[in-house]
Amino acid sequence: MSELIAAVLMVGGTVFMFVAAVGLLRLPDLYTRMHAVTKAGTLGVGLLLLSAAVAFGSVSVTAQALTALLFVLLTAPVSAHMIGRAGYLGDAALWEHTVFDHWEGEHETLRREGEEVPNQADVQASNANDPPASAT
Amino acid sequence: MEVANGPLLWASYLTLAVLGLSIVGALARVFRGPALSDRVVALDLVAYLAVGFLSTYAVVAEEDTYVDVALVLGLLAFLGTVALARYIERVRSGEALVDP
Numbered sequence: 446m447s448e449l450i451a452a453v454l455m456v457g458g459t460v461f462m463f464v465a466a467v468g469l470l471r472l473p474d475l476y477t478r479m480h481a482v483t484k485a486g487t488l489g490v491g492l493l494l495l496s497a498a499v500a501f502g503s504v505s506v507t508a509q510a511l512t513a514l515l516f517v518l519l520t521a522p523v524s525a526h527m528i529g530r531a532g533y534l535g536d537a538a539l540w541e542h543t544v545f546d547h548w549e550g551e552h553e554t555l556r557r558e559g560e561e562v563p564n565q566a567d568v569q570a571s572n573a574n575d576p577p578a579s580a581t
Numbered sequence: 582m583e584v585a586n587g588p589l590l591w592a593s594y595l596t597l598a599v600l601g602l603s604i605v606g607a608l609a610r611v612f613r614g615p616a617l618s619d620r621v622v623a624l625d626l627v628a629y630l631a632v633g634f635l636s637t638y639a640v641v642a643e644e645d646t647y648v649d650v651a652l653v654l655g656l657l658a659f660l661g662t663v664a665l666a667r668y669i670e671r672v673r674s675g676e677a678l679v680d681p
Binding site for chain 1: 587588589591592593595596599600602603604606607609610615616617618619621622623625626629630632633636637639640645648649651652655656659662663665666667669670672673
């Protein structure tokens with residue numbers, strides 16, 4: 446019985462993995478491709494590791510598989526966020542039929558964390574002047 | 582331990598074949614991808630596919646050490662992706678040098 450469950454989980458994970466690879470090849474720009482790859486990262490890897498855990502049926506392999514799964518689930522959003530941000534700020538063009546681009550035409554005004562932004566410096570200077578005036 | 586026989590054996594062989602084909606497809610995107618970030622995303626998928634491949638091969642070979650290998654591979658793939666994303670941002674802000 447557990448063998449059948451493991452086989453079903455395995456085939457399910459394989460389907461997700463294959464769909465992700467097809468999406469990576471067929472979709473038009475970086476962001477839609479990331480949308481496809483994320484499915485492989487969570488559902489594909491998750492189902493395949495669970496299937497290995499069910500197939501072995503021992504405590505140690507289940508612990509190993511769950512640890513690997515937990516690690517992938519924790520790190521996949523972080524790496525996806527970083528590579529999406531780097532691509533947007535860097536060299537990845539949006540698809541020509543993209544409907545909405547929040548920072549359209551303002552790529553050069555976006556700053557990395559810690560970089561100086563002239564307008565905010567003025568705002569902070571005026572804020573620094575305020576508290577003494579209110580204290581007196 | 583009778584892990585691989587009957588339906589599980591055939592599911593494992595199917596999975597290994599499909600994952601191998603998918604790795605070839607993802608590598609095609611690595612070579613083709615117009616931007617560096619496209620290639621990094623494709624390498625990310627290659628790493629995920631390899632993790633799935635290793636956990637399936639653990640079932641076929643009845644050897645649970647491969648699950649540990651999959652865990653370590655996932656860890657290294659995360660570190661590589663983060664390093665390359667940092668590199669792309671540094672190129673954009675002019676801190677890192679690129680080939681002309």
